[in-house]
Amino acid sequence: MRKFEVAPPSKYTPExxxxxxxxxxxxxxxxxxTARELELNPETLRGWVKKYQKQNEPAAGAPLTLDERARLKEQDRRIRELEMENAFLKKCAAYFAKDPR
Known part of the structure; x- marks a missing residue:
């Protein structure tokens, strides 16, 4: 018969x-x-982070909530606006770079 050992209690609290x-x-x-600064083993912290991310990832294929859709729409609008501003600034930079004053 195999003897099972009980794992020692963790020295790290859940908090x-x-x-x-x-x-x-x-x-x-x-x-x-980060682990070095907290005086932890990097692999221990990496395991905790992976476990947290796995437990807290959104369900794949879950429909977006109304708030999420609104936020996504606003972010898309902001991205388009920033891309237009960026294109304008590139044109300005090109114009002033070739202008021999």
Whole structure:
């Protein structure tokens, strides 16, 4: 008969894990850099982040809510506006670059 060992209790509380994941997700640094700053093993933090992302990802193919549709429409409008401004600025830069004053 096999003897099963009971895993030792985790030395990290759920609150610490949650806070570390949130810091890692909000940070512009890599997970390894964030883990070093928090004095954690990078692979441990990476595993927590992956688990969090898997549990909190939106259902694939789920219809967008009314708020999400409105936000998406507004973002599309803003992107078009910024692309037009960018094109205008490129034309201005080209004009002034060739103008020998």
């Amino acid at each position: 610490l894990r949650e806070e570390a994941v949130q810091i890692a997700l909000r940070s512009s640094k890599t997970i390894s850099e």
